[in-house]
Amino acid sequence: MNAVPRDCLPARAGLGLKPEHYSHVLEARPDIGFFEVHAENYMGAGGPPHLYLEAVAGLYPLSLHGVGLSIGAAGPLDATHLRRLRDLIDRYRPQSFSEHLAWSTHDTGFLNDLLPLPYTPETLARVSEHVDEAQQAIGRQLLLENPSTYLLFAESTIDEIDFLEAVAERTGCGLLLDVNNVMVSCVNHRLDPTAYIDRFPVERVGEIHLAGYDETVDGAGDRLLIDAHGSPVKTDVMALYELTLARTGPLPTLIEWDNDVPAFPTLHAEAVRVDALIAGQAVRRNVLKRAG
Amino acid sequence: MDFATGQHAFAQALLHADAPLPLGLTGAGGAVDAARFAVYRNNVHVGLTRALAQRFGVTERLVGAEFFAGMARAYAQDHKPSSPLIIDYGDDFPDFIAGFEPAQTLPYLPDVARLEAAWTRAYHAADAAPLAFSRLAAFTPEALATLTLKPHPSATLLRSPYPAGAIWAAHQGTELADIEAWQPETVLVVRPEMAVNVHVLPASDGLFAALLFAGGTLGAAAEAALTEEPTFDFGAALVGLLTLSAFAGIHQGDVP
Known part of the structure; x- marks a missing residue:
């Protein structure tokens, strides 16, 4: 068993760091548990992104979140991209590094989306090799995130949670539990999100993600949720998050809002709401301990 | 179907909107619904066209959001x-x-996009620290004429038959500013520190700057500029470019 070290990011709400908020964050220094950035946005040679990230990383714990490694690709990992990641991690020494159980690179180029893969013994072996290779290259543990998906593969023989747990077991990686992705995938595939959370191997979880989804219907008129990151966390996801916290205990929790980014106070209010839930969970545990 | 073959089929279906859905997809209700695969197609498309709209905001304003979206879609289809x-x-x-037929009525559009x-x-x-004038002051005029300069790593020089810099500048505010003169411009884009600067160079310095950026010696660039424009002032042009931080150094081979 490879328990995730818990001395990394603080068990608080964190926010994505957006260029439009750089100055405000450095001047006002809002009370936020940590900031997260997409690694690929900081792979330029120089300029304002690095200047601001260095300043912010000097004031707040930092989570680095990759969106382009394509761990779920059938083909090999991009060695150049792994080197870029290693350089970025060496430079900023983030408290956490995470990536996705998805693929995005193909021989036609970078497809700029997190695409789904079947869960079979063959894909499990490939993903485990890739996670292993990535961890060797960057010299640290990564957290692997559960995906949001819109369709399934007939050839899948392994349940998603079992797949994630097996990758973690084989490679020693941790898991990133995206509660919005759980809601999106479960609604899309008519599964029970509560049952998903109940079965998830929480002892391996190093970070939680929350976000807002969009809702539409498919051609058959069935509910179709889309992982959109452009609105507040929906009520049902927040309720599922509370259930999650009751199982995991307090954990670092990122609020993702990447499109139609609002003014900072709106993001800050979301963080305050999540911080209160985390603190409430900690207190409940204390009371239970005393009672026990 | 093995993993690589399946993923290749998925990618091909993703990239061609009229292609049939890949085999082996399913959903909770049985057969997969086309609208679900379309979410992935749409994500790829929207992600790329959004990235273009963010980078080419003035270009988008010049042609309008709808025209720009069509042009970006056509580009993204073949340029991943x-x-x-x-x-x-x-x-x-x-x-x-520049090669997009419907945009041919706006011949200045490619240069604004280049900017x-x-x-x-x-x-x-x-x-990078810009090249300081004091580093050149040590050279005799004869030695100076043989030097070639390294453009600043952030610098691009754009020679346009249109007022590309003025058009770009006119679209920086919410109110459209006037373009004073419709004439060719040489534009220097450079970031000496943290702010990106866009400068329209004096017309007589354009050829001189272009030859220096192309790796010509100071002597050869000055001579060509003088031939084109007899009032060309070598000292003023060089000091002007150095003041704007156009260069970051002297090529090593040139330094005695």
Whole structure:
């Protein structure tokens, strides 16, 4: 068993760091548990992104979140991209590094989306090799995130949670539990999100993600949720998050809002709401301990 | 179907909107619904066209959102990012615009887009101290004439038969500013520190700057500029470019 070290990011709400908020964050220094950035946005040679990230990383714990490694690709990992990641991690020494159980690179180029893969013994072996290779290259543990998906593969023989747990077991990686992705995938595939959370191997979880989804219907008129990151966390996801916290205990929790980014106070209010839930969970545990 | 074959089929179906859905997909209700696969097609498309709209904001204002979306869609269909670095995406979008038939009525459009592409490149370029005038002061006029200068890593020089810099500048505010003179411009985009600067060079300095950026010696560039424009002032032109931080150094081979 490879328990995730818990001395990394603080068990608080964190926010994505957006260029439009750089100055405000450095001047006002809002009370936020940590900031997260997409690694690929900081792979330029120089300029304002690095200047601001260095300043912010000097004031707040930092989570680095990759969106382009394509761990779920059938083909090999991009060695150049792994080197870029290693350089970025060496430079900023983030408290956490995470990536996705998805693929995005193909021989036609970078497809700029997190695409789904079947869960079979063959894909499990490939993903485990890739996670292993990535961890060797960057010299640290990564957290692997559960995906949001819109369709399934007939050839899948392994349940998603079992797949994630097996990758973690084989490679020693941790898991990133995206509660919005759980809601999106479960609604899309008519599964029970509560049952998903109940079965998830929480002892391996190093970070939680929350976000807002969009809702539409498919051609058959069935509910179709889309992982959109452009609105507040929906009520049902927040309720599922509370259930999650009751199982995991307090954990670092990122609020993702990447499109139609609002003014900072709106993001800050979301963080305050999540911080209160985390603190409430900690207190409940204390009371239970005393009672026990 | 093995993993690689299945993924290849998925990618092909993703890239061609009229292609049939790949085999082996399913959903909770049985057969997969086309609307679900369309979410992935749409994500790829929207992600790329959004990245272009962010990088080429003035170009979008010049043609309108609807026209721009069509042009970006046509580009993205055949030009996928070569790496996960979306910050580089669209480097050759200006060249695509130059060959895009419906945009031919706006001949200045590719140069405005080139300026915007240069702006983002400058924003993410390596940081470097600009070449100080004092480093050149030590050379005799004869030695100076043999030197070639290294452009600043953030710098792009754009020679346009249109007022590309003035058009770009006119679209920086919410109110459209006037373009004073419709004339060719040589534009220097450079980031000496943290702010990206866009300068329209004096007309008589354009050829001189272009030859220096192309690796010509100071002597050869000055001679060509003088031949083109007898009032060309070598000292003023060089000091002007150095003041704008156009260069970062002297090529090593030139330094005695």
